[in-house]
Amino acid sequence: MIIVVLMCLKLMVLLFFSLCNLAVLSVCEVTMASGTSEAGSSDLKLQFAPFSSALEAGFWHQLTQKKLNDYRLDESPKCIKGYYYNGDPVGLPTRLTLEFSAFDVDGPTPVRCCPAIGTLYNTNTLDAFKATDKKALLEKEAKEIWDAIESGTALKDPSILCRFILLTFADLKKYHFYYWFCFPALCFSEGIKIVQQPSVLEQVFSAKQIAALQEAYDDLCIKRGTTAVPYFLMKYTDDTVRMAPLGDWEAFFTDTKKVTVGVYDPCTLSQHPGWPLRNLLILLAYRWGSKLDTVEVLCFRDRTMQGSRSIHHSVIFQVKLPTFAPNSACPKSVGWEKNPKGAMGPRMVNLSECMDPKRLAESSVDLNLKLMRWRLVPSLDLDKVINTKCLLLGAGTLGCNVARTLMGWGVRHITFVDNAKISYSNPVRQPLYEFEDCLGGGKSKAMAAVERLTKIFPGVNAEGYNMSIPMPGHPVNFSQTTLSQAQRDVEQLEKLISEHDVVFLLMDTRESRWLPTVIAASKRKLVVNAALGFDTFVVMRHGLKKPLVTGSAPSVPGSSLFSNIPGHKLGCYFCNDVVAPGDSTRDRTLDQQCTVSRPGLAMIAGALAVEMMVSILQHTEGGYAVASSSDDRMNEPPTSLGLVPHQIRGFLSRFDNVLPASLAFDKCTACSPIVLDHYEREGFQFLSKVFNSSHSFLEDLTGLTLLHQETQAAEVNHPHTNMYTNSCRPNSCS
Amino acid sequence: MSLCLLDEDSFRSSCKLLLQQSEELRDSWTWEPGSSEEGYLKKIALKSVVIDSSLKWNLIDDDEGEAADVCGLSEGSSSSQVFQYEYHIVYSCSYRTPALYFRACTLEGRSLSLEEVWSSVHPNLRLRLKHCPLNTITQQEHPLLGQPFFLLHPCRTQDFMRPVLQAAHQQNRSVNYVLTWLSVVGPLVGLDVPLHYSISSSSTKPD
Ligand SMILES: [Zn+2]
Numbered sequence: 035m036i037i038v039v040l041m042c043l044k045l046m047v048l049l050f051f052s053l054c055n056l057a058v059l060s061v062c063e064v065t066m067a068s069g070t071s072e073a074g075s076s077d078l079k080l081q082f083a084p085f086s087s088a089l090e091a092g093f094w095h096q097l098t099q100k101k102l103n104d105y106r107l108d109e110s111p112k113c114i115k116g117y118y119y120n121g122d123p124v125g126l127p128t129r130l131t132l133e134f135s136a137f138d139v140d141g142p143t144p145v146r147c148c149p150a151i152g153t154l155y156n157t158n159t160l161d162a163f164k165a166t167d168k169k170a171l172l173e174k175e176a177k178e179i180w181d182a183i184e185s186g187t188a189l190k191d192p193s194i195l196c197r198f199i200l201l202t203f204a205d206l207k208k209y210h211f212y213y214w215f216c217f218p219a220l221c222f223s224e225g226i227k228i229v230q231q232p233s234v235l236e237q238v239f240s241a242k243q244i245a246a247l248q249e250a251y252d253d254l255c256i257k258r259g260t261t262a263v264p265y266f267l268m269k270y271t272d273d274t275v276r277m278a279p280l281g282d283w284e285a286f287f288t289d290t291k292k293v294t295v296g297v298y299d300p301c302t303l304s305q306h307p308g309w310p311l312r313n314l315l316i317l318l319a320y321r322w323g324s325k326l327d328t329v330e331v332l333c334f335r336d337r338t339m340q341g342s343r344s345i346h347h348s349v350i351f352q353v354k355l356p357t358f359a360p361n362s363a364c365p366k367s368v369g370w371e372k373n374p375k376g377a378m379g380p381r382m383v384n385l386s387e388c389m390d391p392k393r394l395a396e397s398s399v400d401l402n403l404k405l406m407r408w409r410l411v412p413s414l415d416l417d418k419v420i421n422t423k424c425l426l427l428g429a430g431t432l433g434c435n436v437a438r439t440l441m442g443w444g445v446r447h448i449t450f451v452d453n454a455k456i457s458y459s460n461p462v463r464q465p466l467y468e469f470e471d472c473l474g475g476g477k478s479k480a481m482a483a484v485e486r487l488t489k490i491f492p493g494v495n496a497e498g499y500n501m502s503i504p505m506p507g508h509p510v511n512f513s514q515t516t517l518s519q520a521q522r523d524v525e526q527l528e529k530l531i532s533e534h535d536v537v538f539l540l541m542d543t544r545e546s547r548w549l550p551t552v553i554a555a556s557k558r559k560l561v562v563n564a565a566l567g568f569d570t571f572v573v574m575r576h577g578l579k580k581p582l583v584t585g586s587a588p589s590v591p592g593s594s595l596f597s598n599i600p601g602h603k604l605g606c607y608f609c610n611d612v613v614a615p616g617d618s619t620r621d622r623t624l625d626q627q628c629t630v631s632r633p634g635l636a637m638i639a640g641a642l643a644v645e646m647m648v649s650i651l652q653h654t655e656g657g658y659a660v661a662s663s664s665d666d667r668m669n670e671p672p673t674s675l676g677l678v679p680h681q682i683r684g685f686l687s688r689f690d691n692v693l694p695a696s697l698a699f700d701k702c703t704a705c706s707p708i709v710l711d712h713y714e715r716e717g718f719q720f721l722s723k724v725f726n727s728s729h730s731f732l733e734d735l736t737g738l739t740l741l742h743q744e745t746q747a748a749e750v751n752h753p754h755t756n757m758y759t760n761s762c763r764p765n766s767c768s
Numbered sequence: 769m770s771l772c773l774l775d776e777d778s779f780r781s782s783c784k785l786l787l788q789q790s791e792e793l794r795d796s797w798t799w800e801p802g803s804s805e806e807g808y809l810k811k812i813a814l815k816s817v818v819i820d821s822s823l824k825w826n827l828i829d830d831d832e833g834e835a836a837d838v839c840g841l842s843e844g845s846s847s848s849q850v851f852q853y854e855y856h857i858v859y860s861c862s863y864r865t866p867a868l869y870f871r872a873c874t875l876e877g878r879s880l881s882l883e884e885v886w887s888s889v890h891p892n893l894r895l896r897l898k899h900c901p902l903n904t905i906t907q908q909e910h911p912l913l914g915q916p917f918f919l920l921h922p923c924r925t926q927d928f929m930r931p932v933l934q935a936a937h938q939q940n941r942s943v944n945y946v947l948t949w950l951s952v953v954g955p956l957v958g959l960d961v962p963l964h965y966s967i968s969s970s971s972t973k974p975d
Pocket of ligand 1: 706
């Protein structure tokens with residue numbers, strides 16, 4: 035079908051044509067019929083498919099290198115090279131491609147592709163990019179083409195007919211690249227009249243002629259020492275085809291009544307030639323227009339599909355060229371590429387994802403995790419893990435290992451709280467610190483840990499707080515200063531716990547775990563606790579109290595003492611203890627202060643703490659999930675990652691772990707209702723009493739004192755300190 | 769054991785053979801020389817993909833009127849987008865096998881994420897990956913270009929090449945390691961290896 039110049043009339047014209055069933059029709063008649071006056075346009079005009087710019091990722095990488103190392107602030111035009119190809123399958127746009135080798139103008143062009151030389155204008159600022167006079171750039175380029183046509187150099191080297199301009203601005207801070215291509219084309223003011231409609235070659239040429247044509251083209255390539263010839267001359271008979279380079283015109287064509295020119299045509303449309311033909315026709319019109327009756331054009335297309343080559347789909351047609359008056363001025367020119375909206379404007383591409391090293395690190399880390407999901411655990415909810423805000427109380431051996439494992443899971447938000455400085459013994463066991471960090475009295479652990487995390491992975495959102503956590507039995511009332519400091523510390527800790535999703539208790543004393551246990555229980559935050567003995571450890575999640583709004587937790591009749599305990603009924607770190615924290619002589623729990631652990635233990639426990647958190651997060655009920663026990667190891671796991679235990683108790687001497695579960699203790703010194711109630715009602719008033727008093731204060735409050743008396747009297751074990759937890763609790767301070 | 773490994777010289781001769789066939793079949797593999805002996809095979813393939821609304825162009829409105837061009841064909845906005853797929857076959861010294869690096873970009877030169885690559889290659893990404901034993905993909909710097917690429921990790925290559933090579937060895941058949949390997953791994957990332965390669969390779973035996 036015919037596509038006509040007057041776009042607004044397209045439909046009407048099409049209708050008209052189909053009615054008349056005429057191959058060639060004067061547009062004037064149509065315009066008159068429709069009543070518009072489009073003076074000067076007559077006959078069917080040839081339309082060219084413009085180039086679409088195609089940039090490979092490598093081009094931008096190379097431009098970046100050039101800008102940084104060679105050009106720097108130099109804005110002078112640079113010579114670059116692109117190429118186009120005439121073997122595309124139907125449906126692909128006509129492209130001019132620039133790859134990383136574009137800056138190597140003398141380098142090889144891909145096989146069977148035509149090179150196109152261009153001029154790069156890389157500006158230093160976006161303002162300069164915007165302010166560049168595009169009209170002037172185009173006119174300058176057009177003038178050069180025109181000069182080459184006038185002087186005849188374009189005949190010898192017709193590559194000047196297919197040039198381009200590339201205007202760029204590279205914002206290397208944001209990795210944003212602004213660009214605008216121009217494919218300069220000189221214009222005939224009245225267009226080009228089609229004499230013979232475009233046809234597919236196989237409808238015009240015999241099989242024999244096509245074979246001869248292919249052979250002639252290959253011979254020409256060999257003669258020219260290339261694999262693609264952009265423009266050529268052609269003569270043919272019923273069984274022969276001869277070709278010659280453009281410069282041989284005078285010798286090749288003795289009769290100029292009808293000449294045939296070939297163009298290496300990157301377009302795949304059956305009714306239109308691509309852009310490279312435009313300036314060639316200007317050249318022909320300028321030099322021989324008055325002598326030529328019609329010009330036959332072969333749009334040479336040469337594709338190979340499934341190993342078989344074909345040129346049958348090349349397009350052939352005839353046009354009548356206008357003539358130029360002698361000494362004509364340079365014709366008007368067009369060529370700036372439209373943006374994808376179809377408007378005149380530059381384009382911008384954001385390459386931060388593949389060029390910014392920090393973004394690259396992030397996407398690589400994410401990809402690794404996604405692959406784990408895609409390949410192994412399809413139902414894994416990674417976003418839940420990655421978006422979890424983790425508060426690490428303690429930045430020692432446990433804290434360092436927990437942080438590293440969290441980073442492995444892609445967790446972005448990690449906050450450290452620690453008041454210690456890095457000492458000489460630390461770096462070998464605490465993988466976030468180095469010898470240098472110990473010098474000059476040692477850096478603050480919380481701060482150094484943040485620094486190192488950011489070095490390991492700049493995408494992390496880490497913060498450090500160099501602060502103390504007030505402890506029961508460690509008075510804060512020496513002065514008003516110490517008291518208000520303690521109050522500020524408590525407020526800070528409350529704020530931090532509120533702002534995070536999971537609280538890790540990784541301190542080296544048992545007492546310091548008390549305050550965060552109380553606050554987190556009150557705020558219904560998930561707590562993961564890890565503590566080390568010499569060759570034993572415990573990693574546990576604290577029971578997550580039912581949300582405040584629902585009031586008292588309904589009792590679940592089905593749960594027995596040791597199995598199927600729902601998350602809200604699980605105990606905390608202090609539930610198993612019959613003494614309040616604060617009394618080191620009676621403290622039998624495991625904590626590092628009183629012992630040295632086997633060096634591998636912190637890594638094992640730290641890793642398990644994070645893996646436990648991830649498993650909890652994958653459970654639909656999260657912290658309320660029923661505790662899995664060692665017995666559940668044979669059953670269908672509750673999450674895609676497996677079990678969600680209450681506690682993992684490990685015995686390195688036996689290389690063994692057990693998964694005990696225990697109920698919350700109603701006389702617990704940290705999570706019992708009476709403690710939480712006092713904390714919630716009295717706040718710091720209550721806390722300071724706990725800090726300033728001996729352990730008996732909490733024991734009296736919770737009823738432990740009474741219990742002790744009863745127990746001693748009866749000489750039986752407390753029913754809650756069941757055999758399981760007792761026997762499993764490693765004794766560290768012996 | 770040694771049967772499944774490929775030394776660098778064999779890699780190069782294997783590539784040379786593949787290039788010859790590519791030339792015959794007018795497939796577009798090229799040899800891109802690196803410094804000294806090094807180099808890699810490269811192929812660029814274009815595909816037109818139905819447009820995904822997440823892949824939007826970045827536009828700046830800066831309509832500077834250019835005189836209406838009556839001879840320029842104005843194409844309507846198309847519903848498909850063209851992606852450029854780039855495949856590199858690089859020798860992996862540590863695994864002594866070929867390694868397939870790949871990336872895809874829009875015509876603007878923006879690299880696609882792995883999900884985007886895959887969704888344009890296989891409609892059902894997850895199914896594909898689940899049933900594929902060689903799906904270890906990482907994002908890595910290209911060893912010769914220093915630009916980020918996806919890498920189909922060569923750690924599994926020997927596993928699936930061993931039976932092929934052993935069978936060929938028993939039948940006294942010569943096998944182009946790189947070509948055989950490519951015909952297995954290529955389709956995983958949308959790279960089709962025409963059947964004609966194997967036809968022409970069995971007819972033109974080396975040595
Ligand atoms: Zn408790």
